[in-house]
Amino acid sequence: MTASGTTLAALLPLMDDLSVDLPNAERYRRLLATLRELLPCDASAILRLDGDTLVPLAVDGLSLDTLGRRFRIADHPRFAMLLASPGPTLFPADSPLPDPYDGLVAAAPRLDVHDCMGCRLETGGQAWGLLTLDALEPGRFSQDDIDTLRAFASLAAATVMAGMRMARLAHEADRERARAESFQAAANRATPRTLLGRSPAMQRLMEEIAVVAPSELAVLIRGETGTGKELVAQAVHAASARADRPLIAVNCAAFPAQLLESELFGHVRGAFSGATSDRRGKFELADRGTLFLDEVADLSLAAQAAMLRVMQSGHVQRIGSDREHHVDVRIIAASNRDLAEEVREGRCRADFFHRLSAYPIIVPNLRERGTDVLLLAGAFLEENRARHHRTGLRLSPEAQQALLDAPWPGNVRELEHTIGRAVLKASARSPGATGALTVEAGDLDLSIAPAPIPQAPTAIEGPVIGLRAAVTRFERDYILAAVRRHDGNWAAAARELGTDRANLRRSATRLGIRGTTQDTRD
Structure with a gap:
């Protein structure tokens, strides 16, 4: 195969990659692999310009920690020259300018006399970054190699632009997905x-x-x-x-x-x-x-x-x-x-x-909000009215007073669930009807509401019991109250109580807390 045929065969996969959605790290890795196939060398790198700093994105033949480094252009005259030049630059093998990769080339602890070549990459007429090549053998690069690098730089810039375009499209897709999720949540x-x-x-x-x-x-x-x-x-x-x-x-x-x-x-x-x-x-x-x-x-x-x-x-x-x-x-x-x-x-x-x-x-909390409980109940009744295809839902005076008197340890979420259950019970009394419906105090069934956190008594009430029995009773009531506050979610109750869920379960078993609806949820 001729030299031009070999070059074309090396470039074809890279050109195919322009239309493929690849992670940028893989895209740049393939770019350097192709570059080293065309221009054999001991190390190569692609760096992105970020303000006054060059950030390595991919390296081949350099130590892996190079990717964690940031090269200030003012500290590295070779990089400054490459960025200032419109075309590739080949440094003399005995150039006195310090090499940014000294000590980083895997095959050599120091870079004394060696060949170093690189070029600027442009997107939209602006400098985007650099391609660099290092060869430990002086005289490795020739004028033909400079011409090859100049031609390769155009394809490299297209690769960079393809990566930027894919990343932009992915970002826009994620943004639109987030907006769609917000709209969907509102539409629900x-x-x-x-x-x-x-x-x-x-x-x-x-x-x-x-x-x-x-x-x-x-x-x-x-x-x-x-x-x-x-x-x-x-x-x-x-x-x-x-x-x-x-x-x-x-x-x-x-x-x-x-x-x-x-x-x-x-x-x-x-x-x-x-x-x-x-x-x-x-x-x-x-x-x-x-x-x-x-x-x-x-x-x-x-x-x-x-x-x-x-x-x-x-x-x-x-x-x-x-x-x-x-x-x-x-x-x-x-x-x-x-x-x-x-x-x-x-x-x-x-x-x-x-x-x-x-x-x-x-x-x-809802206990501090007074008659707000009736405003919130009205909003929840309206949601349920539409859900159950009713012309109207109202609370009886007794039901309103029961809502005002309730302690609401579960706050607005508990009120929402209470109203939802009450509407179902009231609807069951008149199956098939779609007209206005009155929710009675009995429909609210506030007796099943979660109990407030038990407080230590200030004085002994009722028959006196032993200390161990009193502690056991308090512990049992305390765990039950936490589980009920979290709608039966034992994991959430365990977090509130500062313990592991498995330990909480073992304590519940020891205290005889079983056979409840709360006991079935995690």
Whole structure:
């Protein structure tokens, strides 16, 4: 085969890659492999220009730690000359200019006399980066090699542009997917949920939201389970300058520790078992928008450290990648646990807590909101009216009073479930009817509501029992109350009680807590 035929055969796979969606790391690896086939050398690299610094993206023949280095152009005259030259540059073998790769070429501890050649890569008429080649044997490169590199640079630039185009398309697809998820979440409800209430406590909450929403401060939302912390996060986002950008939510308690970092920061193909392709994390999806971290107290200390770095620098590094992505994300977090107490107990980093709680907001519990319970009940009745195809749903006076008198340890979520059950029971009394329906106090069945947290008695009431029996009774009631507050979710109850779920189960068995509906859920 002629030399031109050999060159064409080497370039054909690279040209085919221009239309293929490949991870950029693989795209650049193939680029260097082809380059070294055309121009045999001992080391080659492709570097991306980032301000006044060159960042290695792929290397061949250089030590792996080269990928972690950042080369300031002002410190490396050879790189400066390559960037300033419109075409390839071949340095004399005995050039006095220091070589940036001295000590990094795998085949030689030092680069004294050697051949060094490189060229600038351009996209859109602007310098994008560099291609470099090093040969330990002086005189390895010739004028023909310079011409080959000049021609190859055009194909290399096309490869770079293909990677940028694929990355841009993937980013736009992820952004549109996030927007579609937001629209779908809104469409799943006949009427989008909003904060509702006229009580002084809710008015104070609305004022807090109005104050902090236009800012860029991180917000920490505190409140009991079921108070509507996610609705507060949505309200802050909707009133901010980022309202037209995505609000991406992550439940930090829903992922094992080893998967949560991938969910937040993304990963590259091959980073771990099952990582078959590059994947953007929630930080990148929320770029220029808002990231809502629910159950943030469940983040591990390692995840907190990684989160803190992103919040401080705005740079995200996917698992398995050495490349950083800059993101502009506002953080809103929520927790039903006191993070200051978590800091004291060593489960939360102090610096993470202070960064996260730049503006704390407390969501009032339903017991503090007075007649708001009837406003909320009306909203839930209207949702159920449409769902059950009724012309109307109303509460009897007795039912209204029962709602006002209830303790609501499960807050708004408990009220929503209570109304849903009551409508089903009321409908069962008149099957087939579609007209207006009255919900009675008995339909609410508030006797099955979760019990409030048992308090230690201030005085002994009733017959006196032994200390061991009293402790056992208190422990049993305390566990049952936690499980009921979390709608039978034993994992959530265990987190609240600061114990392992398996230990909580063993305690429940010892205390005779079995045969309940709560006992069947995790």
